[in-house]
Amino acid sequence: MHSNHSGLDPTHLVLLHEEWELLNTPVKPKGRKHGRHKQTHKASGCSPELSPVVAVLPGLIRLVNECTDRPVTKFRPTIKRLIHEQLFMELGGDSIVDPHQNVQIESYVELTIRVLVRVRQNTFGQDEWSDAPVTPQMFG
Numbered sequence: 001m002h003s004n005h006s007g008l009d010p011t012h013l014v015l016l017h018e019e020w021e022l023l024n025t026p027v028k029p030k031g032r033k034h035g036r037h038k039q040t041h042k043a044s045g046c047s048p049e050l051s052p053v054v055a056v057l058p059g060l061i062r063l064v065n066e067c068t069d070r071p072v073t074k075f076r077p078t079i080k081r082l083i084h085e086q087l088f089m090e091l092g093g094d095s096i097v098d099p100h101q102n103v104q105i106e107s108y109v110e111l112t113i114r115v116l117v118r119v120r121q122n123t124f125g126q127d128e129w130s131d132a133p134v135t136p137q138m139f140g
Contacts, residue, residue, distance in 0.1 A: 007058045008058050012057065012115070012119060013054070015115050015119065015122075016053065016054065016057065016111070017050075019114045019115050019118065020050060020111055022114075023107065023111055023114070050111075051086075051090065052083050052086040052087050052090065052108055053083065053108050053112050053115075055086050056079070056082040056086055056112070057115065059082075060075065060079060060082070060112065060116060061119055063075065063078075064116050064119065064120055065120070065123060068120075072113055072116045072117050072120060073113060075113075075116070076113065079109050079113065080105065080106075080109045083105055083112065084105055087101065087104075
């Protein structure tokens, strides 16, 4: 498995950039083949705007792969906290939070969840995971 300087697998980085494009352009552009090549080339580098997500994604991918009995959305509070901490570190410990930063954090959380869902779908077959709640099992 290859990885880049961020510790993120290149295929996961491509997924991240694809989902970012989908979030920012709700209407799919015509000529998808041409645009896809552009995205793959663009995804080879790490956008500074996505650095908080790139920083937390490797650990979250491991967590989601280990906890296949839970839907990805159950990790929303953890994802939000990790991204908030990452932004705090990137801003040099500035504790002032403006309204724009809260909107940005929510978009990063949504992006991360979408990427984690796709990673889970690619990693495991449909029969190996489910977003349905699991009944607790009792052992005696």
